[in-house]
Amino acid sequence: xxxxxxxxxxxxxxxxxxxxxxxxxxxxxxxxxxxxxxxxxxxxxxxxxxxxxxxxxxxxxxxxxxxxxxxxxxxxxxxxxxxxxxxxxxxxxxxxxxxxxxxxxxxxxxxxxxxxxxxxxxxxxxxxxxxxxxxxxxxxxxxxxxxxxxxxxxxxxxxxxxxxxxxxxxxxxxxxxxxxxxxxxxxxxxxxxxxxxxxxxxxxxxxxxxxxxxxxxxxxxxxxxxxxxxxxxxxxxxxxxxxxxxxxxxxxxxxxxxxxxxxxxxxxxxxxxxxxxxx
Numbered sequence: 001x002x003x004x005x006x007x008x009x010x011x012x013x014x015x016x017x018x019x020x021x022x023x024x025x026x027x028x029x030x031x032x033x034x035x036x037x038x039x040x041x042x043x044x045x046x047x048x049x050x051x052x053x054x055x056x057x058x059x060x061x062x063x064x065x066x067x068x069x070x071x072x073x074x075x076x077x078x079x080x081x082x083x084x085x086x087x088x089x090x091x092x093x094x095x096x097x098x099x100x101x102x103x104x105x106x107x108x109x110x111x112x113x114x115x116x117x118x119x120x121x122x123x124x125x126x127x128x129x130x131x132x133x134x135x136x137x138x139x140x141x142x143x144x145x146x147x148x149x150x151x152x153x154x155x156x157x158x159x160x161x162x163x164x165x166x167x168x169x170x171x172x173x174x175x176x177x178x179x180x181x182x183x184x185x186x187x188x189x190x191x192x193x194x195x196x197x198x199x200x201x202x203x204x205x206x207x208x209x210x211x212x213x214x215x216x217x218x219x220x221x222x223x224x225x226x227x228x229x230x231x232x233x234x235x236x237x238x239x240x241x242x243x244x245x246x247x248x249x250x251x252x253x254x255x256x257x258x259x260x261x262x263x264x265x266x267x268x269x270x271x272x273x274x275x276x277x278x279x
Contacts, residue, residue: 102158103276107251110258111270115154116140118247118275140275143246144183148191151274155244156198158272170238172202174261176245176253177210177229184210187246204241207232208257225253226260237265242272249277 102113116136119129126134143151159168173195178184189205196203212228241261248254248271258269 101154105276107248107271108255108258110255112248112251112254112273113158113271114248114273114276116275117278119278136275140246143187143274146186148187148194151191151246152194152198154274155195155242155272159195159199159201159242168199168201171240171242172204172207173242173244174204174208176225176243176257177208180213181210188244201242202239204235207235225256229257231260231264233264236261239266240268240270241266242270244272246273247275247277248273 105112119137175188192203192205208231211230254271261269
């Protein structure tokens with residue numbers, strides 16, 4: 001029995017040649033015989049691959065048509081199959097945010113989203129917190145000092161990840177005003193402008209504003225949040241509002257203002273907070 005090993009990398013690893021067939025042949029004749037056999041097998045494989053049934057190509061699916069389903073229904077992230085739900089509801093590419101970077105909470109009758117747990121700096125320092133919680137605490141405190149770029153990224157990512165471009169019409173971004181005029185200006189004016197630019201929703205910063213400073217920087221339990229605020233009530237008729245604040249604790253301010261917006265004619269109000277206070 002004669003055994004020949006093909007060069008490394010050849011399409012065929014070896015040939016078995018029966019000795020009586022090659023006995024008496026010259027070396028070049030043996031080579032030509034083996035080369036011819038390899039060529040025949042190569043052509044057979046090419047023909048097979050050409051005419052073999054190929055898997056059908058999956059066509060790129062177009063964006064599903066928008067529905068009238070509210071965003072408060074769309075953020076039900078604890079459903080069994082969120083990606084199937086996303087296709088049914090008509091929003092972009094499944095739900096990669098809720099349950100990950102963004103968490104859903106329900107405040108009274110309203111849906112809201114927050115990003116981080118917030119440990120108040122008066123009680124918790126770097127000694128009491130792990131590195132991640134401490135970094136989130138400092139991020140929120142930076143926003144309070146007027147460093148709004150990370151917040152712009154969070155809110156814009158949420159809006160751009162949730163809505164198709166066409167479904168952003170009718171949505172506006174408003175804020176729960178800070179305790180003083182200058183804090184409100186420093187934190188929110190440019191923030192709202194940049195988010196509106198990044199997402200295409202309406203900048204509603206000027207639609208809810210503080211007319212006078214609140215005597216106490218901290219809200220007391222049961223205090224009327226609307227005291228000292230002015231709302232352009234007629235603008236909210238039929239609109240959907242994403243109501244933003246840096247942190248939520250009990251949710252009192254959010255609920256009071258959301259109730260007022262609904263009474264002004266807003267069709268939906270959804271909350272967005274960077275942090276949720278941990279006691």
